[in-house]
Structures are given as structure tokens and as C-alpha cells.
Amino acid sequence: ETGVTQTPRHLVMGMTNKKSLKCEQHLGHNAMYWYKQSAKKPLELMFVYNFKEQTENNSVPSRFSPECPNSSHLFLHLHTLQPEDSALYLCASSPLGSGTQETQYFGPGTRLLVL
Amino acid sequence: SQQGEEDPQALSIQEGENATMNCSYKTSINNLQWYRQNSGRGLVHLILIRSNEREKHSGRLRVTLDTSKKSSSLLITASRAADTASYFCATDADSGAGSYQLTFGKGTKLSVIP
Numbered sequence: 001e002t003g004v005t006q007t008p009r010h011l012v013m014g015m016t017n018k019k020s021l022k023c024e025q026h027l028g029h030n031a032m033y034w035y036k037q038s039a040k041k042p043l044e045l046m047f048v049y050n051f052k053e054q055t056e057n058n059s060v061p062s063r064f065s066p067e068c069p070n071s072s073h074l075f076l077h078l079h080t081l082q083p084e085d086s087a088l089y090l091c092a093s094s095p096l097g098s099g100t101q102e103t104q105y106f107g108p109g110t111r112l113l114v115l
Numbered sequence: 116s117q118q119g120e121e122d123p124q125a126l127s128i129q130e131g132e133n134a135t136m137n138c139s140y141k142t143s144i145n146n147l148q149w150y151r152q153n154s155g156r157g158l159v160h161l162i163l164i165r166s167n168e169r170e171k172h173s174g175r176l177r178v179t180l181d182t183s184k185k186s187s188s189l190l191i192t193a194s195r196a197a198d199t200a201s202y203f204c205a206t207d208a209d210s211g212a213g214s215y216q217l218t219f220g221k222g223t224k225l226s227v228i229p
């Protein structure tokens with residue numbers, strides 16, 4: 001266990017549904033990240049939060065909406081997704097914030113299938 | 116653009132053999148990290164090597180870094196079936212405003228046959 005948990009672990013949703021992914025880190029870290037991992041593609045960084053403030057948004061479509069209510073919790077709200085959004089969504093955290101080059105600790109991921 | 120790229124894409128070896136995976140990158144880095152991912156799970160950090168280091172060891176892992184060739188290698192000695200996983204290198208890049216992003220390659224899928 002890395003100290004980063006994600007729920008749900010699996011999610012199937014229709015294109016008109018609204019759902020949320022949750023990430024929680026028990027490590028006291030200051031930075032949290034959302035990544036998307038699709039088959040046969042490199043891991044793609046989606047969002048970065050430093051001290052609860054969003055510092056990176058890598059041109060992610062607006063149908064993905066992140067929320068970071070405190071430094072331990074990170075959500076990814078999903079609405080009107082497309083089948084190509086089906087992927088493994090990984091949450092990660094790092095100790096000091098993304099202003100330093102440091103190790104990231106990953107959760108187990110949420111496997112999302114959009115029908 | 117993709118920063119790190121692993122080679123080979125897939126590697127199959129017998130238990131007890133050594134496994135070597137390579138990573139090439141394009142721009143200058145501050146450090147390079149290797150991560151491991153079991154099928155459908157999150158990534159687990161293995162080792163970090165800084166740009167001023169040439170070699171680093173951790174248990175059965177040995178990582179080398181050649182900044183002149185912009186390449187790194189990960190050697191797993193005396194492999195075990197439990198080493199079966201995908202291995203990724205990740206390089207840091209300054210995304211501006213004092214923020215660093217890790218850029219991952221597509222990974223090497225290692226299969227260790229008992």
C-alpha cells in the first residue's frame with residue numbers, strides 16, 4: 001500500500017451519466033495529481049494541485065472537472081464522457097509540492113469504461 | 116512530446132536470469148526515475164537517479180545514467196516471477212512557474228517465466 005487510495009476501483013458509465021472519482025492520500029503530502037493511462041499510450045498528466053490550488057491543466061476537455069477541497073482529497077468529476085475516455089485513471093501525490101523534483105506515490109487507479 | 120522512451124517494449128526471460136531495460140530521453144533532466152506497475156494497478160516508485168549520478172543500486176536493482184547519451188538502463192538481477200510487471204522511466208521537466216512535471220514513457224512489459 002502506498003498510502004493513496006482511490007474509489008471506486010471500477011466504473012462503468014453511459015455517455016450521459018455524471019460520476020465522480022475520489023482520491024485520498026494519508027501521507028501528509030502537499031501536491032496531488034490526476035493521470036490518464038490508455039492502452040499502448042504513455043501516462044498522461046491531466047491536472048496538478050499544489051497546496052489545494054490547481055497549478056496545471058494539460059489541455060484537458062471540460063467534461064473532466066477536478067476538485068481539491070483540502071490537501072488530502074482530490075476528486076475528478078465526469079460528465080458527458082466519450083467512449084475514448086475509457087482508461088485507467090490514476091491519482092498520485094508528492095510530499096513537497098510540484099515545485100521540486102521528487103517521487104510520486106500512486107493510488108491503485110480507477111478502471112473506467114464509457115459505453 | 117514524449118520525453119522518455121523505453122526499450123524493448125516487451126521482454127520475456129526465465130526466472131533467475133537478469134533483465135535489462137533501457138530508457139532514452141530528449142531534453143536535459145534534473146533526475147530520472149524508474150517505476151513499476153503490476154497489471155491494472157498503480158505505479159510504484161523503484162529508484163531515482165540524479166543527473167550528477169552515474170550509477171545507483173537498490174537491492175537487486177541497478178540503474179545507470181549517461182547524460183551525454185541521454186539514456187538510462189535498469190538492470191534487475193536474479194529475476195523472480197514476482198518481477199513480472201511493466202517498468203517505466205520518468206523524467207522531470209520544468210513546466211514553467213516553478214512547477215515540474217514527470218513525463219513517462221510507454222514502458223517495458225517484463226514477463227519472468229517460472
